[in-house]
Amino acid sequence: MINKYPVALTDFVTVWGGSTSVAPVLSCAELEALLGLFVATDQQDTVTAWITAHAERGDCEGHDTPTAPRAGRTVETGSVYCPPPGAEFPFSISDVARAVARRLGSGWSVETGPWGLDGEVTSPCGTVFKLYVDDEDDLIAACSSHSDFSKDLNLPDGFLGCDGGIYLELASYSDGLDYLAGRYAEAFRAVMGR
Numbered sequence: 001m002i003n004k005y006p007v008a009l010t011d012f013v014t015v016w017g018g019s020t021s022v023a024p025v026l027s028c029a030e031l032e033a034l035l036g037l038f039v040a041t042d043q044q045d046t047v048t049a050w051i052t053a054h055a056e057r058g059d060c061e062g063h064d065t066p067t068a069p070r071a072g073r074t075v076e077t078g079s080v081y082c083p084p085p086g087a088e089f090p091f092s093i094s095d096v097a098r099a100v101a102r103r104l105g106s107g108w109s110v111e112t113g114p115w116g117l118d119g120e121v122t123s124p125c126g127t128v129f130k131l132y133v134d135d136e137d138d139l140i141a142a143c144s145s146h147s148d149f150s151k152d153l154n155l156p157d158g159f160l161g162c163d164g165g166i167y168l169e170l171a172s173y174s175d176g177l178d179y180l181a182g183r184y185a186e187a188f189r190a191v192m193g194r
Helices: 009-017 020-025 028-040 044-057 093-104 177-192
Strands: 075-077 080-082 109-112 119-122 128-133 139-142 159-162 165-168
Touching (some): 009 028, 020 044, 028 044, 093 109, 093 119, 093 177, 139 177, 165 177
Antiparallel strands (some): 075 080
């Protein structure tokens, strides 16, 4: 049945903003989607409350507070679709690199490329993983000290080796920052033998 009376975003946020008791049962991806709605309506305190409540889940490794700008009007320029900055893609590859390094812990560092299009995550022993998107839209993790990814490295499920390095098969932007960071951190540990 189609509802003839859709709920406005601000009404939804008002109703659900204080309902943090459901946060622990949400998956990390579901939480990320909900946080995007709270950010779009300038509800930073609500974002913090939901992240804190979700931490009770136990298997969650934490969430960054989204910093995407408020959703604004889409600007139509002739036939060109022009969403406001940050509305279509609220994180960059360099954000993924930083989130991976945070998950890997102390001693890991990050250097980001121009425009946030890539990022190099360096281990405490100096091994460098470069994250970038290739021509086939795969998020590649290249590692010059491990150039032969055809060997069985005991990679986590879903990861494949390729000429450029390793990548998570079927990964997409919609998987969310936390999910991608967690999976790539897991893969970096496997390549490092940890």
